[in-house]
Amino acid sequence: MEAIIDFVLLSFLIVIAFAVIYMKDLFAVVMLSGIYSLLSASFFVALDAVDVAFTEAAVGAGISTLLMLIVISMTGRSENTTRHKPLPALIVVSITGALLIFGTLDMPYFGITDAPIHQHVAPRYIEESMQEIGIPNIVTSVLASYRAFDTLGELVVIFTACTGVLALLSFNSKTNRNDKSLSVSMHKQHLVIRIVAKILIPFILLFALYVQFHGDFGPGGGFQAGVIFAAAIILYTMLFGLSAAQKALNPSLILLITALGVLLFTCVGLTSLLLGGNFLNYNVLADLPVIGQHLGILIIELGVGCTVAAVMILIFFNFANQREQLKQKHKQVKDSQELSP
Numbered sequence: 001m002e003a004i005i006d007f008v009l010l011s012f013l014i015v016i017a018f019a020v021i022y023m024k025d026l027f028a029v030v031m032l033s034g035i036y037s038l039l040s041a042s043f044f045v046a047l048d049a050v051d052v053a054f055t056e057a058a059v060g061a062g063i064s065t066l067l068m069l070i071v072i073s074m075t076g077r078s079e080n081t082t083r084h085k086p087l088p089a090l091i092v093v094s095i096t097g098a099l100l101i102f103g104t105l106d107m108p109y110f111g112i113t114d115a116p117i118h119q120h121v122a123p124r125y126i127e128e129s130m131q132e133i134g135i136p137n138i139v140t141s142v143l144a145s146y147r148a149f150d151t152l153g154e155l156v157v158i159f160t161a162c163t164g165v166l167a168l169l170s171f172n173s174k175t176n177r178n179d180k181s182l183s184v185s186m187h188k189q190h191l192v193i194r195i196v197a198k199i200l201i202p203f204i205l206l207f208a209l210y211v212q213f214h215g216d217f218g219p220g221g222g223f224q225a226g227v228i229f230a231a232a233i234i235l236y237t238m239l240f241g242l243s244a245a246q247k248a249l250n251p252s253l254i255l256l257i258t259a260l261g262v263l264l265f266t267c268v269g270l271t272s273l274l275l276g277g278n279f280l281n282y283n284v285l286a287d288l289p290v291i292g293q294h295l296g297i298l299i300i301e302l303g304v305g306c307t308v309a310a311v312m313i314l315i316f317f318n319f320a321n322q323r324e325q326l327k328q329k330h331k332q333v334k335d336s337q338e339l340s341p
Contacts, residue, residue, distance in 0.1 A: 002046065009043045027069075027077045034065040050219045051139040058227040063312055066234050070319045134290035135216040135297070143221065144297040148280040151300070152265050155307055159262050162311040166255075169318040194239050204232040212305045216294070222301040226308025233309075234316045242320045251317055254310045261307030265300045272296075 016036045023029050037060025044053035108115035125138055125146065133141040143151050208229035215221030237245035269280040277284035282296025 005046055006043070009039055009046065012039050013043070024079045024081065025077060026072045026075075026079055029079075030065060030068045030072060033068070034061045037061040037064070051137075051221075054219045054224050058224050058231070062231050063227050063234070066231065066238075067312075067316060067319065070316060070323060074319070074323045132289075133293045133297075135294065137216055137218060139219075140215050140221055140297065140301075144300055145280075145282065145293060148269075148300065151304070152269070152280070155262055155265055155304055158311050159258060159307060162258055162314055165315050165318055169322055190239060197235055197239050201232050201236055204235070205229060208232065208305075208309075212301065213298075215301055216297065222304025222306075223308055226305040226310075227312060229305070229309040230312030230316070233313050237316065237320060242317070246317070249313065251314065254313055254317075257306050258310040258314065259307075261303040261305070261310065264303035264306070268296055268299050268303075 013036060016032050016039070020029050020032050020036070023032070037056055040060065041053040041057040044050070044056060112118075125142055129138045129141045130136070133145050135141055208225045211220035211228060212222060212225035215225070233245065233249065236248070268282070268285075272281045272284055273279055275284040280296070280300075282292045283289035285292035285295050
């Protein structure tokens, strides 16, 4: 039965991949990409990788789809037809794919217990994680404690990406704050959706907090919680307008939270050093090492959640702000053309 499920999911993934290649409607491509991510998440669930599936569903099928939708609203939904045939690119991709397949021939069989990767550090994490870290979710133990330095690096990469987006798009938080035309038009066109969203958004935010503070005991953590929290704010922005969202959440405050999350993570490591331990070694944060691990993981996961949520919200605000500026410019050009003789 498991083999049939894997075969069906893999078949759907291949069909959607070819459909994305041949389609010229970018809106349909975005929707198919979201479906592809959702099927990938289902595939991970079938492989018992629930934490990875959670992340793929939140990031791939959720926030990425929303960001791509706002981008194609600025660039147009139709891809230009190209007449040239990229034969050299096809040859390079085919050769690369063949080499990758050839490289997998020497790999151990899928799921084999004596594979080298299963004989390295994985047995130690499984056998001693509960005693050393004291939390049931081994994935959280690895990400937030054993390899916390790598997680800090990933968070810094996210923060750097946000800084790059802000520099490229020249974010202006005051633009369109007093422009209520978008909210009025959406109020007339999507009244039912707006009412339903008002009911659902508090529960989405509550679920984000649950994922944030329950990552020690089940799938979840700062990355997933931050994306879910940002998705709720983005949903509010799409339905009620950019100006309303910026009044509810000051972009300057969100920018501060972006840096605060990285600072909070780093301060935990520095505190460990000052208390005589290694960087990001939480054992010295309390009298009992297990309590110190709980405390350190809780704080750094909170920092991750704050930075991820703030980065996603800021990126969406930037793209939405650029979209509104383009609409205003087009409207001004159109008005000037109508007034000119």
